[in-house]
Amino acid sequence: MPAPENQTILTINRGSGTLKAGLYDASKTPSPIASIKVDRAGLPDSRIKIAGASGKTLLDAPVGDTAANSDLAAILKWLVENHYVSSLAGIGHRLVHGGPRYTESQEITPEVLSELEKIAELDPDHTPQAIQNIEFFSAQLPHAPQIGCFDTAFHASLPKVARMYALPRKMYDEGLRRYGFHGLSCESILQQLRSRYAGLATRRLVIAHLGNGASMTAVHNGHSVDTSMGFTPLEGLVMGTRSGDLDPAAIVYLQEHDRLSPRDIDALLNKQSGLLGVSGTSRDMRDLLDREADDAHAAEAVALFCYRAKKYLGAYAAALGGLDAVVFAGGIGENAPQVRERICAGLEFLGIKLDAELNRSNAPVISSAASRVTIKVIKTDEDVVIAQHVLSVLGRTNP
DSSP states (O other): OOOOOOOOEEEEEEOOEEEEEEEEGGGSSSEEEEEEEEEEESSSSOOEEETTTTTTTTEEEOEEEEEEEEHHHHHHHHHHOOOOOGGGEEEEESSOOOOOTTOOOOEEEHHHHHHHHHGGGGGGTTTHHHHHHHHHHHOOOOOOHHHEEEGGGGGGGOOOHHHSSOOOHHHHHTTOOOOOOHHHHHHHHHHHHHOOOOGGGGEEEEEESSSSSSSEEEETOOOOOESSOOOTTSSSSSSOOOOOOHHHHHHHHHHHHOOHHHHHHHHHHHSOHHHHHSSSSSSOOHHHHHHHHHHHHHHHHHHHHHHHHHHHHHHHHHHTTSSEEEEEEEHHHHOOOHHHHHHTTTOOGGGOOOOHHHTTTTTTTTTTTTTTSSSEEOOOOOHHHHHHHHHHTTTSSOO
């Protein structure tokens, strides 16, 4: 049965080729009603899948249209048919970049939307589509407040030394600085640590969110003190199609030697590099692990991914002055024991020691009894964090 009047929250979380959404009962601060996923959004074989809180399938059907916002229209159609629209208290959107201005969640007003349009050039992969999402719901559900929840907000606590690039100071003052991303995921991990392992949430930990987008964040006493992504989500680790760290002179070389335009370079670094670029075949870690024994390029892609992650883990142990816990999250972090093993191998001097059997089974705790550092695998839940922020902005509960 639908929740009482104005007691539901809809969350929208769009990634590359996938749209995730969630419906929450806001009267229970908040609890899930349904999880929604649209696979291969915008393509002819796109499907919408909706499951109830118990996991029971409520809908599994083709979207049936490739037009812009057809996936959102399919979600709205289901909400209307099941009488949830009149109960919506608000709609929360994951927004990747908040720029220098937005360090906490905001109700999306015309002024905020105008600022998002300016920020879009910092995040061309996500923000323009997020703006389309917002405009769709403004037109279809004008009565429902919309809340922007920024991935960068969690990293507002970064100390200045971790935020700055060694560029002329005026560039920092104009906003060219390190912002950090995957903040909603970090919030989810910390909430789960507080509820299950309260002591660890205030200690020195590294959150490794490893997926198609990958980052590491050093956290002390619940606050971000350094993170691998920077001005954009391109910096840091090797990712599915993103290069991660790169000598800036290489970009100048490509401009001059290969006559690449800024648009060409953006496509190269964000869409054609990373695991896909090194392997030459796939951005999917599952594919590469399956093929690495017989495919040298696949093996090199996996090795580079793990090596870069290991370097960051060691660097953040130094930045934190020690290490009490490592949390693996994201599609790779939660499901690829081979990757976790290779990242942790050789870090015994930091007190990191895996239990091979627990790691193979993707157990919640995968460190051995002899490990001084607790190593966990936690499924991140950005959507519930978005729902919490919606309620907070609406003044109905604390975040």
